[in-house]
Amino acid sequence: xxxxxxxxxxxxxxxxxxxxxxxxxxxxAFYKAANFPAAVNAYSEAIAISPQLPKLYxxxxxxxxxxHLFEDAVxxxxxxxxxxTPPVEANRLSRVRCxxxxxxxxxxxxxxxxxxxxxxxxxxxxxxxESLKKDLNTLEEQSTSQSTLPSDSSRxxxxxx
Numbered sequence: 001x002x003x004x005x006x007x008x009x010x011x012x013x014x015x016x017x018x019x020x021x022x023x024x025x026x027x028x029a030f031y032k033a034a035n036f037p038a039a040v041n042a043y044s045e046a047i048a049i050s051p052q053l054p055k056l057y058x059x060x061x062x063x064x065x066x067x068h069l070f071e072d073a074v075x076x077x078x079x080x081x082x083x084x085t086p087p088v089e090a091n092r093l094s095r096v097r098c099x100x101x102x103x104x105x106x107x108x109x110x111x112x113x114x115x116x117x118x119x120x121x122x123x124x125x126x127x128x129x130e131s132l133k134k135d136l137n138t139l140e141e142q143s144t145s146q147s148t149l150p151s152d153s154s155r156x157x158x159x160x161x
Contacts, residue, residue: 020050027059036063054080054094061101070105077102096126100135112143 027042043060050056061076080098084091103118119136126132 018049020046020053024056036066039063052083054083058098065105070108073105074102092125096122100132116143
């Protein structure tokens with residue numbers, strides 16, 4: 001009768017849960033609470049609805065790295081980079097973030113050459129990023145000895161001392 005004035009609970013849940021922005025926000029809350037599996041599920045649901053949003057893949061890749069699912073992180077970062085085309089100034093920092101994450105995942109997979117390629121490209125896109133520059137220099141120094149590898153954290157790429 002007046003369903004549009006008093007929607008059912010099921011209608012509301014379908015409408016809200018079918019909203020990728022709501023799902024992204026929900027996933028972000030799970031991420032902040034360190035519930036990474038739940039965050040992955042929410043990002044995956046959002047991707048199923050809006051597979052063209054690169055930030056969903058980038059955010060899910062962060063979760064995958066923290067869950068030590070490095071191949072999945074590489075896949076998501078690669079997909080996000082495909083979506084971040086054409087490469088323009090408006091998406092430059094997203095590409096930098098994505099390259100750094102994928103480089104970190106490659107490090108954990110001991111694919112040092114690929115990691116160096118990603119870090120170098122990220123550094124080229126954002127040469128004023130001192131943290132990225134430091135990570136790249138450390139990785140280059142360590143690539144010959146292949147001792148300690150970079151790892152990702154919620155605040156970006158961190159290379160243990």
